[in-house]
Amino acid sequence: EAGVAQSPRYKIIEKRQSVAFWCNPISGHATLYWYQQILGQGPKLLIQFQNNGVVDDSQLPKDRFSAERLKGVDSTLKIQPAKLEDSAVYLCASSWQGLQFFGPGTRLTVL
Amino acid sequence: GQQLNQSPQSMFIQEGEDVSMNCTSSSIFNTWLWYKQDPGEGPVLLIALYKAGELTSNGRLTAQFGITRKDSFLNISASIPSDVGIYFCAGLIVLRDDKIIFGKGTRLHILP
Numbered sequence: 001e002a003g004v005a006q007s008p009r010y011k012i013i014e015k016r017q018s019v020a021f022w023c024n025p026i027s028g029h030a031t032l033y034w035y036q037q038i039l040g041q042g043p044k045l046l047i048q049f050q051n052n053g054v055v056d057d058s059q060l061p062k063d064r065f066s067a068e069r070l071k072g073v074d075s076t077l078k079i080q081p082a083k084l085e086d087s088a089v090y091l092c093a094s095s096w097q098g099l100q101f102f103g104p105g106t107r108l109t110v111l
Numbered sequence: 112g113q114q115l116n117q118s119p120q121s122m123f124i125q126e127g128e129d130v131s132m133n134c135t136s137s138s139i140f141n142t143w144l145w146y147k148q149d150p151g152e153g154p155v156l157l158i159a160l161y162k163a164g165e166l167t168s169n170g171r172l173t174a175q176f177g178i179t180r181k182d183s184f185l186n187i188s189a190s191i192p193s194d195v196g197i198y199f200c201a202g203l204i205v206l207r208d209d210k211i212i213f214g215k216g217t218r219l220h221i222l223p
Contacts, residue, residue, distance in 0.1 A: 004153075042199055042213035043154070056210065091153050098142055098203055100211055102153030 002026065004103035006092050012109045018080040021106045025073070025094030031055075033100065034067055034077050035091040043091055049075060082110045117200050117214030125222050130187040132217040134200030143176050143183040144201040144211065154199055158185070187219075195221050 005024040013019050025032050030051050035043035046065065048055040052072040060067070064083070069075040079086055089105040117134045124130060134143070142161055146154035158169050160176035160183060167174055171188045183200055200214040 040216075042215050044213075045210065048210065093153075099144070099156060099159055101156065102146075104151075105153045107151070 004092055004094055006103035006106055010107050013082055014111050015084055016081040020076050020078045021090050023075045023092030029094035029096050031095045032075050033093040037089045084110050086110050115212055115214040121218040123220045128190055130190055133184045134214050135182045136202055139180040140202035142203050145174050145185050146199045148197045192221055
């Protein structure tokens with residue numbers, strides 16, 4: 001069974017530029033999550049989708065971050081404009097019966 | 112808000128030694144999870160625990176769901192070089208919001 005797919009794996013941009021990440025969850029998983037993981041810390045939830053609806057986006061900095069899951073399958077996370085402190089690994093996960101399975105992440109470096 | 116205290120933050124051990132780490136919470140969970148994260152990869156689920164007092168093994172890994180439902184333990188026996196990485200505990204309440212609360216991780220180093 002294929003796991004959670006994410007792209008790109010790495011991205012380097014300058015501050016104030018825009019960036020987008022893509023995630024394809026495990027087939028059949030209705031719930032999809034985006035996390036931000038800063039070096040040396042555990043993952044921090046940004047947004048949770050159930051099918052194509054948002055369950056929780058309370059930790060998403062909505063002035064610059066946006067996410068969508070239009071058809072209830074794959075999802076994109078966008079940052080516009082990026083700041084230096086956005087440098088982190090962005091993890092996507094999907095879940096089945098509460099168990100979350102993670103993708104490999106996208107490592108973002110903002111210069 | 113809910114917090115998980117995971118300890119130790121890091122460990123330096125000799126190959127072949129056993130490892131113990133734990134996680135405590137101010138809140139009750141009905142599911143405890145243990146993940147391992149290798150450099151440049153996402154966390155990989157190692158063990159899931161669903162019942163207070165439950166002891167579950169996965170190869171050389173053994174984890175326990177504490178009786179109080181506020182703590183969990185992970186033991187690794189006879190450590191090998193590929194055990195190096197960061198181990199995260201996580202608690203959730205299934206069928207409520209399926210939101211996982213992560214600990215800050217235990218970084219395991221193995222000395223040659």
